[in-house]
Amino acid sequence: MKISVEAIQPEKQTKHCLVIGVYSNQALTGSAKAIDKQCGGYLTKLLKNGAFDAKAGETLPLYHLANGEFEHLLLVGCGEADKITPMVFRKIVTGAIKGLVSSKTAKAICYLSEVTVGKETLAFNVRQITETAFEAIYRFEQFKSKKSDSIALKELIIHLSDESEKAACKKALNEGLAIAAGVAYTKDLGNMPSNICTPTYLAKEAEALAKAYPSIKVNVLEEKDMQKLGMGALLGVSQGSDEPAKLICLEYQGGNKKTAPIALIGKGVTFDTGGNSIKPADSMVGMKYDMCGAASVLGTMKALAELKLAINVVGVIPAVENMPGGKAYKPEDILTSMSGKTIEVISTDAEGRLALCDAMTYAERYKPASVITIATLTGAVVIGLGFHATGLLSNHEPLAKSLLKAGLASNDRAWQLPLWEEYQEQIKSPFADMANTGGRTAGTITAGCFLSRFAENYHWAHLDVAGTAAMMMGTNERKATGRPVPMLVQYLIDHAT
Template sequence: MLINAKHADACKVKTACLVIGIAEGGKLDTLGKTLDTACDGALSKLLKRGDLAGKAGQTLLVPGLAGISAERLLLVGTGKDKTLSERTLRKITASALTTLKSLGGKDAVFALSEQSVKGRDHYGKARLISETLLQGVYVFDRFKSQKADAIALKQCTLLASSKADLAEITRGAQHAQAIADGAAFTRDLGNLPGNLCHPSFIAEQAQALGKAHKKLSIEVLTEKDLLKLGMGAFMAVAQGSAQPPRLVIMHYQGGAKDEAPYALVGKGITFDTGGISLKPGAGMDEMKYDMCGAATVLGTFRALVELDLPINVVGLLACAENMPSGHATRPGDIVTSMSGQTVEILNTDAEGRLVLCDTLTYAERFKPRAVIDIATLTGACIVALGSNVSGLMGNHEPLIKQILKAGESADDRAWQLPLYDEYQEQLDSPFADIANIGGPKAGTITAGCFLSRFAKNYHWAHLDIAGTAWVSGGKDKGATGRPVPMLTQYLLDRAAEAKA
């Protein structure tokens, strides 16, 4: 579905359906009063009958009214508050879309730009509306014999009430389109089964993206390359599987050649059985989502190339499959990481940090401005934060603040957790430099502490997306595409600084 914007008289706009907001109690705003005048009071008479209370998300479809060019009018309740929250704006947009998808119209016009939303200007409102619409039409039925019926709706237009607002609304819609495309790419990869989406497949997806965009080049390191680099921690995870590991390096050159890049590192465990420390069978199918960190980096790069940002970015996808076998790593094994630090592997199900630690060491060669790793790393993060926000830690407070700000702007939030030295003691090992787990307490934080030991030579942040990368169980089960919006916003902010 395409999203665009235009400035026009709402009364004269020709569309299959015009969407307008109605406050609780049937109160008309300035736009509503204009439309009511054009249809000789028919709108206010309709509301007085009480067919629409105006509660947030309620909808009422009205056939064409004399004096208004739209074939239909979709009234959507905005609630009692004059200033809407982001949640309410998403709710009313999603409710309107549900109705629109059931109609035969090919297009719709959303006249919601004058709704007041807390902390949002015209650009911000346009992005939220557009992303909600685009997310709402996502379907993954690749393996269904009976495909979902295609909806007639092909285009939504955001109506600007003034020419002065049009540029910002258009920019918001364009950015949302790129972000939604990236998030859909991430969702598709996450939803694929592990028998198809293995490390080599992810590498192929990156290579295909690179071929389609001139500013993007791809390099793929194989098992032999990883062994030569001394990535003993990475290989300890991969050695139990018949699927060979891959380290995918993505170079986006949007800035000057000598300009230091930003680096995104994604955990790409394409299926996680837990290895010898085998996971319980119930729900193990969802471990196909353990590569959502790598999928997020790919999705962010998809958005990045569409936005054509004037910065340099490196993406590192640490891809392996964690399986039990006669070749698999045993609990108690000790391996040497690329950094030279030795690791005692007390639990083979704490594998994500092992592929990431070597990849974080590899990232040093790019002399990055900042490094952000993204990983479905710990179940403890779901216990701590649920599925609403991602966990965030790091060694550089300005970088942390930049990510938190980007999350707020994108409505894809993170929450900072402490990374105090006291937690590091839980990783002490009597036999090696470090153990790969720190016991039952503060599991998310000790995982971050582990990674921090391999990220001392640059500004680094860690995003634990175990609770946000996918919806577990139920009819809405599937990858969410998060945190593509947050990371894309982070890069948009850095691009804006580069232009300033």
């Protein structure tokens, strides 16, 4: 689908579908007023007669208005004008795009950019429309023998309601297109079944990304390389699987060679049975999504390359399977990490932090300005924050605030949790330097405490995306979301020179 932004007066566009916003109190947006005037007050009468409630996201298609002068209008409900938040705005746009798809519209002009979303800018609206449009038409049907009908919508023009904002809106459009591409790629990887999306598959995807974008370089470490480096924690997780582990390292160089990179480290557990601390059958469904941290790193790198941002970024992905069996690691085993620190395994189902910790130590060789780990790390974060906010922990308050700010700007929000010293007590072990779990209480925080012990040499933040990167439960409800790619890309945009 092609998306562009330009100033187009609605009353002159009679042959294309016009996407027009109206409010639940019967008020009209600017473009709706112009069309209403040309139609002799038809829209006003329609709303007064109660034919359309205009609740947020509801749509009403109208055909051949004003004696056929307007061939097709799609009225889109915006709800109450003073209660449109960024999330409500996405709901409005989603409703509009789905309405266009169901009506098999090929080309549409979208005037929802003129809707006031709190104190947000026109450029914000343009980027959100762009990202949401691709979100609304996303499908994953690679393994279905019967595909859905192809989507007729091929072109969407976003109305530029203020010519003075043209440069900012063009920039927002390009950012939205890049983020949408990164999100879709992340979702594709997440939705892939684990019998195909193995650590080797992820490594090949990284290599394909480097082939497609000259600004990206990739290096894949095999298990023998990791053994030489002493990555006992990562290899401990992998030892029960027939699938070999991979440490996938990507480098994007868009800035000065002397500028320290930002490192993104994504958990890549391509399937998590829980290992010998095996999960119940119902809890195992959805565990193909345990590599969504890795997928988000690849998706972010793709978006970076599309935008050609002037910044240096490193991506590190510890890719493993966590399987039970006679060769698998066990509770009370003690593993020696690459850092030399020893870890007593209390639960083999707390494997993500073991894979991450060696990747975090490995990342030190890049001398990063900051490090962000991304992982579907704990079920506890879902209990605490649900499916709306990503959990954030950090050893550096300015880094945490920058990520929170990026989350708000991108509509991909996070919530910071404490990383107080008192919580470190919970991961003490009588036999090793630390235990890999701290019990049920404060599970997300104690997982952060564990990772913080491998981040002593740099500024670090952790994003626990167990509740936001995918809907892992249910049957038809399961799907990857592509988060936190929008937040990560916004953070990198903010720090690009």
